[in-house]
Amino acid sequence: MDAEIDLRTIFSFIRRQARLILAVFLAVIGLASIYIFTLTPIYTATTLVMFDPQDGDLLHDRTQNGLGSLADPRVEGEVLLARSDNVLLSVIERENLLDDPELHPQLGFSARVLSLLGLQKPALPSAEQALQQALSALGHMVKVQRQRSTYLINISASSVSPDNAERISNALARAYIDTQLSAKVQSISDARDVLVEQLGAARQGVIASEGSFDRYIEANLGSIIEQTSSPELSTLQVQMRQLGTLRQAHAAEVATLQSLLAGQDYSALASRLADQDLAELEEERQGLLARLQDEAAIASDIDLRQDLAGVEARLVERANLGISSIQAELQQTQVAENSLRQNLRTAIVSSGLPPKTLTELYDLQQQTELSRQQYDQLLLRSQQLQAQATLQLPDSRVVSPALRPSEPSAPNSRLMLMTAALAGIALGVALAFLYEFFIGGVTSDEQLAALARARSAVVVPRAKVQPNQLSVADLVVDAPLSAFAEAVRRIRTDIDRGLRLQKERPSDLAPVIMVASTVPGEGKTTLSLSIARSYALAGQSTLLIDCDLRRPSLHRELGAQPSDNLVSLLQSRGPNEVLDDAILKDDLSDLYTLVGSTGSRSATDQLITSPNFGRLLSASRRTFDVIILDTPPLSPVVDGIYLAKLADAVVMVVQWASTAQQEVRKSLLSIEGENEREQVIVPVLNQQEVTSSPYHRRYASYYQEKTV
Structure with a gap:
């Protein structure tokens, strides 16, 4: 019975205030219609981007990459990256949006009023202010959001021009993917640069450890031979000294020959190298030089200088060939010396040395081996990073580019009218209630x-x-x-x-x-x-x-x-x-x-x-x-x-x-x-x-x- 009385009261109230409710409803609908009519149509274009949570690296085994619980935070991070200022600035620069009317700097309302009244001259914004205004305007035009709980990202752009909406949406997707890839490559390059610095220090460590071992053997070789009484060690020591003397002689000869070549003393070069061809070329060069000093000869033969240049080129080539042969002998000597040194190390370690000497040698050898292993690892990783930087793929890709919208997305006239109708009814009932019970x-x-x-x-x-x-x-x-x-x-x-x-x-x-x-x-x-x-x-x-x-x-x-x-x-x-x-x-x-x-x-x-x-x-x-x-x-x-x-x-x-x-x-x-x-x-x-x-x-x- 109470429910019936309440409903009857409500219906009676609506019947009494029907005119007021209807008037308010029609007024709200009318104002909404006028407002909708004055609005500028806005077009929205959307680019659909797929984010792959696995690492986009061709050298990486993608089948072994587990997603785990980090995929969702990564997707949310990609959404933030896609609408970051860096990406928006890239779009502005690529598409030259500073000249676009929608993003072009505009005077504020107060400035326009003062300018219209002649109280103030309009002041154009600076380049930085114009860029900031364009960045803010573009930020309001674009929208990036994740499609529910999937790996799809919607990148939308709204504009008064459908072509502009399509262009900005696709440009934003491209700039986002490029920025993503650039960030990955830059991260790998930074890691490689750090390794390069560490690689130099490791190389110096290997050299130092190798030298310390050799210096210890050279300094203690006599005592080691006395302790072991090994004839093999004595023979190896004599051979090492002979190879060292020969290496130094070859090195000194190479240095002397290179000095003579730099000073163009081809006669001395031919004498030290015992090269008859080189000596004949030097005589020919001297003859050409003599002829060049005679002006009549120069007048009769203008190609003397070219001939002289050809002879000098053959001289340099012949001299380098002789020097190269000495350098080859030097390298062979160094290889033989290194091999002999390795044999000496092995023989020393395998000889019957006292435990203290063996322990010292073992420590020096282990330090050398560890330094070499560390250097090899750093060198391998640096080479891997170098290859990895050139074989990176973006983690996101465009699966559906934006198309030119055929209909405006705003204003949604039907929705706005429905909302206005509901608001008009609610406002009418509220005013009717106030009028009925208070006013x-x-x-x-x-x-x-x-x-x-x-x-x-x-x-x-x-x-x-x-x-x-x-x-x-x-x-x-x-x-x-x-x-x-x-x-x-x-x-x-x-x-x-x-x-x-x-x-x-x-x-x-x-x-x-x-x-x-x-x-x-x-x-x-x-x-x-x-x-x-x-x-x-x-x-x-x-x-x-x-x-x-x-x-x-x-x-x-x-x-x-x-x-x-x-x-x-x-x-x-x-x-x-x-x-x-x-x-x-x-x-x-x-x-x-x-x-x-x-x-x-x-x-x-x-x-x-x-x-x-x-x-x-x-x-x-x-x-x-x-x-x-x-x-x-x-x-x-x-x-x-x-x-x-x-x-x-x-x-x-x-x-x-x-x-x-x-x-x-x-x-x-x-x-x-x-x-x-x-x-x-x-x-x-x-x-x-x-x-x-x-x-x-x-x-x-x-x-x-x-x-x-």
């Missing part, structure tokens, strides 16, 4: 009933005063079958039903009915008189008291003269003496009234809370059947809050589509907060337009209106 006036009985937390509310239609009438309240007597009179009787019915359900009120005392409103001008006094006349016409002795002591208006509704009797009564020490003079009888019914004058000069809340008012009300409840209090509005005056304590029922009058609901809610809360016992609340929506009420339109034929 706007009450426009239906359901609204008022919800505000008052009552079962229902009574709707009183708007009525007009005829020339022969003083007040709309006269319709209760003059037009008892009118819609206005019927609404007043419905108010009386709701009051009586609520009073019958009350358990705390004494049955021998007349009920006190308070007619209140939130603000002035809601028709409270007219309804007070109408309800009171309805009770009087029903045969109940009724007293209507004008409790608005500041601005009394009941006397105008009755056509009576204003009177100070009520104020005098409340201020008098013996109120019973003037009570009979203060009560007036209605000309149209048996209603009795207590009217006021132009207002009290005293604090009216003190008069309301005075003992005289209490005694007046007590006496009236014993004398009459019904007491109705026409109270001042609750918002500007506190009198109504005090009067609410004395009332058994409160008729809360709210003007249709006028009083803010928040104000009505505050007034109802003020009444409930001051009342310590159960109280009947009858909400009344007053002066509703008949044309806006479906209820009155549907049942209009049941009323006989004298005035509407």
Whole structure:
């Protein structure tokens, strides 16, 4: 049942505020349409790149490369690399994007305004600023993201030009792959350079270790021979000395010959080499030189210099040939010496040396071997890195290049309109809610009933005063079958039903009915008189008291003269003496009234809370059947809050589509907060337009209106 009531309330709310919701919806849709129409179409092209987590090295066995748990972080790192500033700068340089209108430096908004007003001359950005602006603009144009949990990377570029989008997307993919490969090669090259430095140090270590071993043998060879008494070692020692002497002689001869060749002393060269051909060439050269000194000869033969150059070339060639033969003998001597030295080492190690000498030799030999192994390893690794740097492949490749987009990717008109429609509905409902419950006036009985937390509310239609009438309240007597009179009787019915359900009120005392409103001008006094006349016409002795002591208006509704009797009564020490003079009888019914004058000069809340008012009300409840209090509005005056304590029922009058609901809610809360016992609340929506009420339109034929 509760769910049904909630749904009904929601549907009623939507029906009441349908116009506002529809207006907001159409306004939002219209603004969205205008905005979409003004947007520039944006085209997006996407290049699909596949990342291979295995190392792209042709020398590496790819089948042995396990991916493990490092693949995902590598893919995320590649995404960051693809949109890095370095890659973007490469795209700008390759595609010359600094001249592109979309990336060309633009003046800021403030600079354009100042330039337009002539307050400042536009200043062009520097080259660095232009590059930074182009880099920022390109960063906003491109988007790089991983395709879910795969090894696919989407590289997208958006532009107002479809050709530009395609060009930038593919260029970014190429720049990313090139940067990736360049980084790999550079990393290998850096490692190779480090190895080259270490290789030089290792080479020096091998040379030093080899020399230390040989120096130890040369220095201790005599003692070793004495210790071992080995004739083989003595023979090897003699041969080593002979080969050393021969090597030094060959080396000295080579040095002398090279010095003579450098000094062009071909005669000495021919003599030392015992080369007759070289000597003949030198004689021919000397003859040509002699002929060149004769100017007549030069005039008769201009090719002498060319002949001289040819002879000198043959001399150098012949001399180098002779020197090469001596160098070959030197190399053979060195090889023989090295072989003999190795034999000497082996013979020494294998001879019966003391343990101390063997240990020293073994340490020197091990150091030499370790240095040689380290050098060989570094040399091999350096050669491998050299080959590896030239055989690298990128880890990523383009599997689907970007194509020229045929349709714009933005704005997505359908999505934006759908979003605008949802936003329009949501905004419309929100504004309708604010208007319904906080800002706007009450426009239906359901609204008022919800505000008052009552079962229902009574709707009183708007009525007009005829020339022969003083007040709309006269319709209760003059037009008892009118819609206005019927609404007043419905108010009386709701009051009586609520009073019958009350358990705390004494049955021998007349009920006190308070007619209140939130603000002035809601028709409270007219309804007070109408309800009171309805009770009087029903045969109940009724007293209507004008409790608005500041601005009394009941006397105008009755056509009576204003009177100070009520104020005098409340201020008098013996109120019973003037009570009979203060009560007036209605000309149209048996209603009795207590009217006021132009207002009290005293604090009216003190008069309301005075003992005289209490005694007046007590006496009236014993004398009459019904007491109705026409109270001042609750918002500007506190009198109504005090009067609410004395009332058994409160008729809360709210003007249709006028009083803010928040104000009505505050007034109802003020009444409930001051009342310590159960109280009947009858909400009344007053002066509703008949044309806006479906209820009155549907049942209009049941009323006989004298005035509407």
